[in-house]
Amino acid sequence: MFNLIGSAINGVKHALGGLYQVKRGLETVAMHTWREPTTEAYPDKAPELPPHFRGRLALTVNPETGENLCISCRQCERVCPDKCIEITANKSTETNKLELIDFKIDHGLCMFCGLCTEVCPTYCIINTNDFEMADYTRSSLIYDLKKLTLTQEESAYYFAAKEMPLPKPKPAKPAAPAAGAAAAKPAAEAKPTATVSPKPAPESAKAPETTADKPAKEVEKKESPSTDTPSVN
Amino acid sequence: MKIDGTVVRGDHFSGNIAEIRKFAVMSLSWLTVIFVAVWGVCWALGIFIPMCLANSSFDFAAILSEVCKALTPIAAVLVFIPINAMFMVLMERRALALFTRRNGPNRVGPDGALQTAADAVKLLLKEDITPTGADALMFTLAPIIFFAPSIFGALPLLAAVTNNHKLFQIVDLPTGIFYVLAASSVPVVGIVMGGWASNNKYSLMGGLRSAAQAISYEIPLVLSLVTICLLAGTLDVVSIAYQQSGGLLNWNILGGGALIGLNKAIAALVSSSGAPFAEVMNAYYPYGWLSFVGAAVLCMCTVILFGVYLIGACAEINRIPFDLPEAESELVSGYNTEYSGIKFAIFFLAEFTNLFIVSTIAVVMFLGSGDCPLPTWLNPLSYPAVYEPLAKALSPVLSVLINDLHLINPPTFWAALWVIFKTYSLIFFAILVRGTLPRFRIDQLMDFGWKRLIPITLVIFVLVAFARGVINFHV
Amino acid sequence: MTIQTKLPEFKTDEMVINLGPQHPATHGVLRLILTLDGEVVKHTEPVLGHLHRAQEWQGQNRTWFQYQALIDRVDYLSGMFTSWALSRAAEVIDGTEVPRRAEFLRVLCAELNRISSHLLWLGTYLIDLGALYGFPFYPFIEREKILTFFEEISGQRMMYNYIRIGGVQRDPKAEWFKKVEEFTKDFPKRVDEWEAIVTENPIFLNRTKGIGVLTKEVAQAYGVTGPTLRASGIDFDLRRFKPYSVYPELKFDVPVYNKDGDTWDRYMARIQEMRQSIEIIKQVLDMIPEGEIMSKKQNAGLRIKAGEGFAAVESPRGILGCYITSNGSDKPYRFRWRNPSFSNLSVLPPLLEERPISDIMAIFGSLDIILPDVDR
Structure with missing residues (x-):
């Protein structure tokens, strides 16, 4: 009999304890009503992304002069684990330097690891804060040089935000169409960000073969914004 | 994203007042729509049509008005159920959003008030699949x-x-x-x-x-x-x-x-x-x-x-x-x-x-x-001293609705x-x-x-x- | 609680049911072939490999530098730990001295990552138990903050690639540390709230107390590690058992829960681990020195000396080990991962025997499995 009463009392205690715990839970959940929503109104309000966010890849230009910073060293092309970068470069017959013809990145393949941006000696290829790349076809995800190149203002923003050293103003060279051998020396001196050992050697060996086939006009068109791009370094 | 500071009960009291207000406005407007619609149907079917028929010399007028009256409860329920379900789903989603620090549906209509209506349309237009076997x-x-x-x-x-x-x-x-x-x-x-x-x-x-x-x-x-x-x-x-x-x-x-x-x-x-x-x-x-x-x-x-x-x-x-x-x-x-x-x-x-x-x-x-x-x-309203002046003040407006049209x-x-x-x-x-x-x-x-x-x-x-x-x- | 399964008068057939790979609660693409008698599981056969991506093979065909960026995908909820295991193994072979600041940063990020991983587990576990609409959002709100920290220092929210061979990738700014400090002050209160909702809830207790009891012997026999093992009463944590990095200098408890090894203990073990991680982070924020963060140049030609080595870290799921053979080239010669999820999953069939279907989720969720970590 006492057992029965004892177990009944225990049962009541148990039930009341359970009810109290449920009440605590309900109360805690209900109190969340008074807190602000943490939802980000994304399409209405773009999220504030940190400067090092690894978004869409892009090519910077010199914020002051607007010239393309790529030196066609192909470091990014080689380091890319997905092989999504494709650089077409041409060895100029006049300067004996690599001239960038086209730069293609397949953003459908890219996994945004940012390795290419780490190896780039001139801080040319960077991850931007843009992530809205949705498109209707795979082929339209392949960005070419024109689509990749940022404007001067954007480049200036990213150079400041990512705290990258600004490219040194190119050495004033009145004799732009100088002979290739002569131009090689100033390039070596002017190398502003020598983080990587001079790797482009293998390319310069290959490049002359392709140079012969390509018409020089095409090269000129591409480099139209600044006539003496090849002499950046 | 900012880190919210210490949240003690009460000190965020005004933190979410905008969302709560939206929830309240949404609920009240939906409820008004629901019950005006239901009562409108009931009144039309059960009071207004019989009232019109009472004066007519139409043969089956009496029978027709009885039929209308008999159909009123079913009409009320049939009108009420779908609209109410839409509101309840919306209310549930908004309330859960309040509890979980979200915004809830806020795209379709003013502050998302028509979200479930859109969902209902979507569901009705979906393919109706019967599985094999x-x-x-x-x-x-x-x-x-x-x-x-x-x-x-x-x-x-x-x-x-x-x-x-x-x-x-x-x-x-x-x-x-x-x-x-x-x-x-x-x-x-x-x-x-x-x-x-x-x-x-x-x-x-x-x-x-x-x-x-x-x-x-x-x-x-x-x-x-x-x-x-x-x-x-x-x-x-x-x-x-x-x-x-x-x-x-x-x-x-x-x-x-x-x-x-x-x-x-x-x-x-x-x-x-x-x-x-x-x-x-x-x-x-x-x-x-x-x-x-x-x-x-x-x-x-x-x-x-x-x-x-x-x-x-x-x-x-x-x-x-x-x-x-x-x-x-x-x-x-x-x-x-x-x-x-x-x-x-x-x-x-x-x-x-x-x-x-x-x-x-x-x-x-x-x-x-x-x-x-x-x-x-x-209850103060149960005392005639309070209730009667109030009723008197409102009577000119309401008497038409109450006594003549039986609307209220x-x-x-x-x-x-x-x-x-x-x-x-x-x-x-x-x-x-x-x-x-x-x-x-x-x-x-x-x-x-x-x-x-x-x-x-x-x-x-x-x-x-x-x-x-x-x-x-x-x- | 015993369930009467057999009625002598009736003959009943067993039902074979495929739980997964497409199922809301298998946390990915695990397939369980269940033989059911009514609602009671008679036999379980996990089928693995739906997410096999040949991570080890990929490692052997990528350079060191490239593979560092890939390994976050092995255990996508705790990328810092996979990176750390790889880096430590490579450093063991190479004999690289990691700068002190980098070690502290590694501990800081890893503990933050441990919290974020446990938070995701907490949310999804309550989903498994049926609290689908309210509670799971709360841990995710906090996890979102941690991911924002990671986004700021590494650039992404899941695939950090932050811990590198020889150090860490980027030195955070002073404001970042301030934000983390604010977070550490705020976070324990949030944990208190969650515990108020969940821990003593009678339904939660019913669903977890005495369910899926993993005894010491079984746990040891199957090589279970991490909080799952510690919940069974075995005090085994690499951070203390074989201290690495700067852990010997830090004071922290390794919560060992209790005595039963049921799902509730595993839940509590993780909750307590989060609190301990916050303590570690607080200490790290006080102790972190100034200085270099990288002792090995990160470039495409990153090379490790010839040799072989093994290193393990205590990841949120258990011991995450990495065995590497290097032949001195820019590519590793042989890779081998020791994934905690794989061993922890192997204990599932004995735990599920004679349990009703609802307990599958309660037990499976409490083991905290990441399927890419199982299948690699």
Whole structure:
């Protein structure tokens, strides 16, 4: 009999304890009503992304002069684990330097690891804060040089935000169409960000073969914004 | 993203006021739309058309007006159910968003108020898929059998929640609550049928779980309501609603009428006219302390019964924490795994309608139906000195509406307002529970039903039967 | 709680059911072939490999520099730890001395990552138990903050590639440390709230107490590690058992729960681990020195000396080990991962025997499996 009463009392205690715990839970959940929503109104309000966010890849230009910073060293092309970068470069017959013809990145393949941006000696290829790349076809995800190149203002923003050293103003060279051998020396001196050992050697060996086939006009068109791009370094 | 600082209760009180305001505005506007629409249909069909026909010399005018009147309750329910389900889904989503620090749907319409309307359109336009190997007839019948009882089950409650409005007296049965309970036990057949006909093992398990659950929880549910009927002495929902009028102390949740005497005695004390306090107390509680003990026992019992009813109702309509038939994490989606398009929409509609109906039953049976919680002696409007000038001031405007067009029926209006408030409060509580509690396991659910709830209700039934003998209820 | 399964009068057939690979609660693409008697599991057969991506083979065909960026995908909820295991193994072979600041940063990020991983587990575990609509959002709100920290220092929210061979990638700014400090002050209160909602909730207790009891012997026999092992009463944590990095200098408890090894203990073990991680982070924020963060140049030609080595870290799921053979070239010669999820998953079939379907989710969720970590 006492057992029965004892177990009944225990049962009541148990039930009341359970009810109290449920009440605590309900109360805690209900109190969340008074807190602000943490939802980000994304399409209405773009999220504030940190400067090092690894978004869409892009090519910077010199914020002051607007010239393309790529030196066609192909470091990014080689380091890319997905092989999504494709650089077409041409060895100029006049300067004996690599001239960038086209730069293609397949953003459908890219996994945004940012390795290419780490190896780039001139801080040319960077991850931007843009992530809205949705498109209707795979082929339209392949960005070419024109689509990749940022404007001067954007480049200036990213150079400041990512705290990258600004490219040194190119050495004033009145004799732009100088002979290739002569131009090689100033390039070596002017190398502003020598983080990587001079790797482009293998390319310069290959490049002359392709140079012969390509018409020089095409090269000129591409480099139209600044006539003496090849002499950046 | 900013880091929010220390959040102590209260210091963020104004933090989310904008969202709460949106929620309130959304709810109020939807409720207005719902009840204006329902009452508009009722008034047009039950009052306006017969009024027009009364003056005509048309042969079948009398018959036609009778037909119209007879159709009114069904029209009311049919208009009410879809709109209400849309609102409840929206309310649930917005409320859960409030609890979980989100915004909730806010794209379609002003602040997302039309989101569920858009969802309904989408569901109706979706392809209706019958899986290979399914029993097509059963598969199609299941949602109908699931849904139909919620229409029929709602009818007898109409009179109780509108203060016995004459339009709805036609569906007022002397065995009202019995009929409602009978209707509410049919949907499980639909679930079992759907689960079996889907030709899917998850659905089958969901269906069988539902059958087991419904059988187990019907018993405490019915026992709790039967105990209330025992106290009330009737099965008629309108009578039960009327017995509870006159303030909080008369409600069934507080002793099922055991405190009526106290209420009357205090009223006598306050008004200082009529019988003295002690005399009234003696009339209602004739056995002295024994009667008071009886009243206390009754109060305790009915509060527990209310809890048992809420638990049983939650289980009956498969709400969290008893949503085992459609346990997402276990049975994918349970009995409605294979349903899509309009059939799924009907299941969905019926679930929310059932939630509304069980809340309404709780309001009618326990919470005084359309009664103001303030006892009459506390309610300023019940004193002629306050009420009459107010009525006089408003009469020129309202008399046309009330007396000529019968567009507003004041007792019905106030009763309906209170019922709406109480019912949606219960629904809000159900949403809060949904946002907090995890799910039972099936065998624990059975244990809880058979080993806890049923013994408790049986003991309470016996206690109530004895305790009711020591108190005079309705002198 | 025993479940009566056999009725002598009736003959019933067993039902074979495929739980997964497409199922809301298998946390990815695990397939369980269940033999059911009614709702009771008679036999379980996990089928693995739906997410096999040949991570080890990929490692052997990528340069060191490239593979560092890939390994976050092995255990996507705790990328810092996979990076750390690889880096430590490579450093063991190479004999690289990691700068002190980098070590502290590694501990800081790893503990933050441990919290974020446990937070995701907490949310999804409650989903598994059926609290689908309210509670799971709360841990995710906090996790979002941690991911924002990671986004700021590494650039992404999941694939950090932050811990590198020889150090860490980027030195955070002073404001970042301030934000983390604010977070550490706020976070324990949030944990208190979650515990108020969940820990003592009677339904939660019913679902977890005494369910899926993993005894010491079974746990040891199957090579279970991490909080799952510690919940079974074995005090085994690499951070203390074989201290690495700067852990010997830090004071922290390794919560060992109790005695039963049921799902509730595993839940509590993780909750307590989060609190301990916050303590570690607080200490690290106080102790972190100034200085270099990288001792090995990160470039495409990153090379490791010839040799072989093994290193393991205590990841949120257990011991995450990495065995490497290097032949001195820019590509590793042989890779081998020791994934905690794989061993922890192997204990599932014995735990599920004679349990009802609902317990599958309660037990499986409590083991905290990441399927890419199982399948690699």
